[in-house]
Amino acid sequence: MITIHTRNFSLVKDALDRKTMDIELDDDETVGHLLEKVRSMNEQKLKGLPIRVAVNQSYVDESYRLHNEDMVALIPPVSGG
Amino acid sequence: MVITRIIKNKIPALPSDETHTNDGAELQFYGRVREMENGQPIVALDYEHYEGMAEKELQKLGEELLEKFSINELDCIHRIGKIPVGEAALRVTIWSKHRTEALDAMAWFISQLKKEVPIWKNAVLKDGSRITSKCTVCDV
Numbered sequence: 203m204i205t206i207h208t209r210n211f212s213l214v215k216d217a218l219d220r221k222t223m224d225i226e227l228d229d230d231e232t233v234g235h236l237l238e239k240v241r242s243m244n245e246q247k248l249k250g251l252p253i254r255v256a257v258n259q260s261y262v263d264e265s266y267r268l269h270n271e272d273m274v275a276l277i278p279p280v281s282g283g
Numbered sequence: 284m285v286i287t288r289i290i291k292n293k294i295p296a297l298p299s300d301e302t303h304t305n306d307g308a309e310l311q312f313y314g315r316v317r318e319m320e321n322g323q324p325i326v327a328l329d330y331e332h333y334e335g336m337a338e339k340e341l342q343k344l345g346e347e348l349l350e351k352f353s354i355n356e357l358d359c360i361h362r363i364g365k366i367p368v369g370e371a372a373l374r375v376t377i378w379s380k381h382r383t384e385a386l387d388a389m390a391w392f393i394s395q396l397k398k399e400v401p402i403w404k405n406a407v408l409k410d411g412s413r414i415t416s417k418c419t420v421c422d423v
Contacts, residue, residue, distance in 0.1 A: 282337075282396055
C-alpha cells in the first residue's frame with residue numbers, strides 16, 4: 203500500500219468539504235485510479251467537473267503512476283485573471 | 284526578459300518606459316474587479332492560489348510566450364487575496380518591435396493564464412458571504 207496526500211482546491215474543496223486528505227492506494231496505482239476514488243466520495247457534486255492533477259507541483263496525466271508520500275493537488279478549472 | 288510575480292498587495296501603476304528604444308509597441312492590460320458577478324452585486328473578489336505551483340506555471344507561461352511570439356519583454360503581476368471592486372487583479376505589460384505581435388501575444392497570454400495557472404476566485408457579497416466562481420467548462 204502507498205499513502206498519498208492531497209490538497210483540494212476551489213470546487214473540489216467545496217464538494218469534499220476538506221482542504222486536504224490522506225488516501226491509501228494499492229502499489230502502482232495511477233492518477234486515473236485516484237480520480238475514480240475521489241469522485242466516489244461525492245458523486246453528485248463532482249459529476250461533470252473536470253479535475254486536473256498535479257504531483258509535486260507539476261501537471262500529470264491520468265496514466266501517471268503514483269508513489270508513496272506524493273503530494274497531489276486536485277485542480278478544478280482555474281479562474282484567475 | 285520575463286518578469287512574473289504573484290503578490291498580496293495592491294498592484295502599482297507602471298509608467299511608460301522610455302528606455303525600450305528598440306520597441307515600437309508597449310502594450311499594457313489591467314484586469315479589474317467588476318461590481319457585478321453572475322448578475323449579482325459584489326464588493327470584492329477573493330483569489331486563492333496554489334502557492335509554489337501558481338508562481339511556477341505563470342513564469343513558465345511567460346517564457347513560452349517569448350518563444351512563441353516575436354516580443355522582447357513581458358512583465359506580469361497577479362494579485363491574490365481579497366480585491367475590492369474597481370481594483371486590479373492582473374497587470375500585464377508587453378514590449379515588442381511592432382504592435383501586431385504585442386496584441387496577439389497579449390490575447391494568447393491571458394487566455395492561457397486563465398486555463399493553466401492554478402488561481403481561483405470567489406465573489407464576496409455585501410453580507411460577507413462568498414460564492415465560488417461557476418465552472419464554465421463543466422458538463423453539468
